Amino acid sequence: MLYSIKLKLTIWVLFIFSIIFTTLGFFLHYELSEIVIGSIDTHLHNEVQFIAGFLRVEDENIEVELSGVEVGEYAIPLSGHYYQIVLSDGRIIAKSPSLSIAGASLPVIKSDSVPSYQTIMGPEKKPLRLMAQSFKLSTDTVTIQAAESLENSYRILRSFGNIMLIIFPSIFILTGIGIFVITGWSLRAINTFSRKIEQITEMNLNERIEDKGMDRELQSLTVSFNTMMRRLEKSFSKQSRFLSDASHELKTPTSVIKSYCDVTLGRERTPAEYQETIRIIEKMANEMSDIINRILEVSRLEDKTFSLKFSNVDLMDIMKNVMRMLEPFALSRGIKINLSCQEININGDRERLIEVFTNILDNAIKYNKSNGRVDIEAGSREGWAVISVADTGIGISEAERERIFDRFYRVDASRSVVAGSGLGLSIVRAIVNAHDGRVEVESKIGEGSRFQVFLPLLPVRTKA
Numbered sequence: 095m096l097y098s099i100k101l102k103l104t105i106w107v108l109f110i111f112s113i114i115f116t117t118l119g120f121f122l123h124y125e126l127s128e129i130v131i132g133s134i135d136t137h138l139h140n141e142v143q144f145i146a147g148f149l150r151v152e153d154e155n156i157e158v159e160l161s162g163v164e165v166g167e168y169a170i171p172l173s174g175h176y177y178q179i180v181l182s183d184g185r186i187i188a189k190s191p192s193l194s195i196a197g198a199s200l201p202v203i204k205s206d207s208v209p210s211y212q213t214i215m216g217p218e219k220k221p222l223r224l225m226a227q228s229f230k231l232s233t234d235t236v237t238i239q240a241a242e243s244l245e246n247s248y249r250i251l252r253s254f255g256n257i258m259l260i261i262f263p264s265i266f267i268l269t270g271i272g273i274f275v276i277t278g279w280s281l282r283a284i285n286t287f288s289r290k291i292e293q294i295t296e297m298n299l300n301e302r303i304e305d306k307g308m309d310r311e312l313q314s315l316t317v318s319f320n321t322m323m324r325r326l327e328k329s330f331s332k333q334s335r336f337l338s339d340a341s342h343e344l345k346t347p348t349s350v351i352k353s354y355c356d357v358t359l360g361r362e363r364t365p366a367e368y369q370e371t372i373r374i375i376e377k378m379a380n381e382m383s384d385i386i387n388r389i390l391e392v393s394r395l396e397d398k399t400f401s402l403k404f405s406n407v408d409l410m411d412i413m414k415n416v417m418r419m420l421e422p423f424a425l426s427r428g429i430k431i432n433l434s435c436q437e438i439n440i441n442g443d444r445e446r447l448i449e450v451f452t453n454i455l456d457n458a459i460k461y462n463k464s465n466g467r468v469d470i471e472a473g474s475r476e477g478w479a480v481i482s483v484a485d486t487g488i489g490i491s492e493a494e495r496e497r498i499f500d501r502f503y504r505v506d507a508s509r510s511v512v513a514g515s516g517l518g519l520s521i522v523r524a525i526v527n528a529h530d531g532r533v534e535v536e537s538k539i540g541e542g543s544r545f546q547v548f549l550p551l552l553p554v555r556t557k558a
């Protein structure tokens with residue numbers, strides 16, 4: 095349950111809320127009591143000054159003319175409003191009728207000329223606010239004490255506390271419910287996501303989540319999800335195309351083998367006929383083995399765990415090697431190969447790079463005109479080793495130029511010219527990419543093509 099976003103958010107907000115409101119409650123209560131008690135203190139101070147105005151010294155005696163203050167609350171017994179006047183020896187010379195009628199008095203509190211305030215228990219056993227201040231007269235020092243019940247003030251503070259105790263928990267509960275409901279409501283789109291995800295199989299990878307009307311925060315999640323689905327769909331269809339293309343490529347030699355076997359075994363044959371059939375079967379088997387090897391090569395290259403064996407290699411040496419291997423094939427077609435190369439050292443996988451340039455040069459011969467030419471140049475440019483292989487062949491249209499790097503892709507015109515698997519250039523691109531390089535093609539239909547391989551001159555990072 096605690097793993098719910100809804101609950102965590104609610105608990106967190108309520109925690110913050112309770113800290114803020116408890117602090118605020120205490121602060122307001124403190125401020126209110128300061129105001130209430132402060133106003134009582136002001137009132138008591140005024141009363142004491144007022145009573146002090148009635149003090150007289152006559153014939154060495156202190157007299158008080160109190161008829162002016164023996165009215166109102168002071169006249170009602172134990173009303174909670176009291177005063178008394180005390181001499182320095184502790185004798186009470188006057189007190190309010192509210193005290194004297196009830197035969198009560200206030201505790202005598204020593205004071206000086208600065209007013210002092212305190213809260214005491216009154217004669218009616220209820221809290222009183224008491225102020226005492228001394229006045230120096232010619233014969234003696236007189237202390238005037240005035241007191242007022244704190245009952246009303248305490249009632250106000252209690253009411254305030256009760257209101258707080260009702261309002262705050264109510265707000266607390268309502269906020270909690272509100273946040274719980276709102277977060278649940280906002281997160282409902284996530285349920286839509288999980289339902290959609292549950293329904294996804296390889297059959298409906300084209301499904302997308304509608305982002306219209308979705309909360310802005312969830313829109314980016316929807317976009318990412320849809321992008322991921324698009325990628326999955328693409329890679330899935332690439333995989334199944336790969337499978338069907340591979341089967342298709344293997345189908346032709348298999349059918350040839352089968353039909354030759356059927357025809358040859360249909361009746362008794364001469365040894366020469368059997369030999370001819372076996373030669374054709376051998377040719378087809380070689381073709382199939384070549385296709386299978388290339389398929390395995392492509393899969394290996396796409397496997398994230400494949401690794402290159404990096405070392406310092408000389409591209410001129412590699413190109414000479416490749417040329418030597420393919421020269422007999424070129425001669426058989428009357429094609430001349432020109433190599434113009436300087437020594438270029440790079441960090442690369444020698445065997446894989448031989449594979450790259452064998453594929454490119456093989457294509458330059460295969461798709462060339464009889465008695466054509468292939469020019470190989472190797473040099474360096476702006477931090478790159480650049481190897482260019484230009485032929486005088488059939489050329490590649492602009493529309494096909496990117497697609498020739500796709501697995502099994504073959505330009506229709508080439509199919510009639512020469513046999514092939516359509517895997518060579520996809521292997522080339524995978525290997526060059528793994529070297530952090532790139533392949534570029536320029537071509538003109540009927541005039542020829544130029545393949546340029548760019549490999550970094552500086553040491554590339556070693557692949558694990």
Ligand code: ADP
Nearest residue numbers: 457458461498504505508514515516517518519
């Ligand atoms: P393959 O040569 O086995 O068909 P590749 O992947 O090497 O496969 O090449 C893919 C396609 O690109 C070829 O079928 C051909 O149509 C085209 N192609 C490659 N190199 C050349 C070239 N030098 N001239 C013309 N077309 C080419």
